[in-house]
Amino acid sequence: MEGSDADAALYYLAVILKSGDLESVVRRLKDSAALDVGLADPARATQVITLANTALEIGLPRASTHVAMATILLAVAPRSDSAMQAYYQAAKDAEHPASHPMPKYLQDSHYRGAAKLRGAGVMQNMFDLPHKIARQEYLPKDLVGKHYYLVERPIKQAATSGAQRPKIEWRNIDSRVWVFVVIGLALNIITKGLETWMPVYFLQARGINLKNLTWLVPLPVISGGIAALISGFVMVHWFKGREHWMISIASFLTLAFMFGLFKSSSLVAVVIFDVLIYFVKSLAFTGIFSFTAQILSEQTYGSSIGIVNFGGQLGGFIGPLLIGWLVQFAGSYSAAFLGLVVSALVAAVACLFIRKK
Incomplete structure (x- = not known):
């Protein structure tokens, strides 16, 4: 045993x-x-x-x-000799009890003359104290602060329970997660690409002084914020149980608006399409996270949503680099536009591979 x-x-x-x-x-x-x-x-x-x-x-x-x-x-039981070891330690100190006199309030005081012989001592009544705990020292004075019994933490049990947790392996990740990664990556390339080079494009290609048009700069971001606020209403009333359609429609609209931005010949059209792109793109992102929460199990949700987030962050990193490389390589902003249109096309095509089950 x-x-x-x-x-x-x-x-x-x-x-x-x-x-x-x-x-x-x-x-x-x-x-x-x-x-x-x-x-x-x-x-x-x-x-x-x-x-x-x-x-x-x-x-x-x-x-x-x-x-x-x-x-x-x-x-098959867990093991502990803490009680035995605690007693052995106490027994060592108890070999010479005369060397460790107990507090006076613990000594017998019921016989006549006890107070005169040893002095008075009052033991606290725990029922008269907060939390029913007496705050007195009961060990001999020279042993105060010594601990014989130490609480043991169940290290073996914790290790066993931890070993039983399922491990997430790359090959076992739901294939739809990778589709969401591609969509998030492509859409975020558009977001960061527009944010980084659009002001420069206004100034250099269109000759527009942004100092006089600073009120236009935050419009796309405001549009994306509005989309995030109303996305819950849109999903519940129009796309409940059909979140994958919301992602698909928003991604295809992003593609259409990106093409419109590419073909725009006036500042008004550029700003309008830029605002619309941010709006529908935010709806797509909201749909991705909502749909991910519905289709994945509780055990794999944390890891899977982390992978989707990584795809979006990677797109934010690649977007500015891609735009800068295209402008430098082609020598015009038309190539940058086409690059973002291709990103929107990738997101739209990836949506075709989203399956409900």
Whole structure:
């Protein structure tokens, strides 16, 4: 039993019971309940002692079942000798009790003249104190602050429960998560691409002084914020249970508006299409996270949503680099426009691979 081998323990139990020595078995079971299991599982120790006592009352041969059950309980039980070790430490200090006189309020004061012989001492009544806890020192003065019993944390049990948690492997991730990664990446390339080069485009390609048009700059971002605010209403009333359609429609509209932005010949048209792009793109992002929450299990949601977020962040990193490279390579902003249109096209095509189940 001490080696946690239930099979071996049962074999040697059968060998001992074959000779009819039930008393020795019962004595060993009771001893092991306190010494080997102890405070690691006090309820189990109580069960073992109850089974052992019942075995003595019933007697062999039927008592073999009771002691076999107790043997198995002890063999597979957690271990703790904290009670034994605590007592050993206290016993060392108790070898010379005269060297450690107890506080006066713990000494017997019921006989006549006790107060004159030892001095008065009053023991606090715990029921008169907050939380029913007396704040007195009960150890001898020279032992105050010493601890014999230390609470043990169930390290083995925590490690076991942690080992049973399912591990998320890349090949087991739902394929729809990767579709959302592609959509988020492509849409965020558009977002960061527009944010970084659009002001420069106004100034250099259109000759517009942004100092006089600063009120136009935040309009797309405001549009995206409005879309985020109303997205819940849109999903509940128009796309409830059909969030994948909301993602698809918003992505295709992003593609259409990107093409409109590319073909715009006036400042008004550029601003309008830029605002519309941010609006429908925000709806698409909201749909991605809502749909992800519905289709994924509770165990994999955290990891999967992290992967989707990473796709969006990666798009934000790639967008400005891509725009800068296209402008430098082609020498015009038309190539940058086409690059963003292609990103919108990728997002729209990826939506075709979203499946409900």
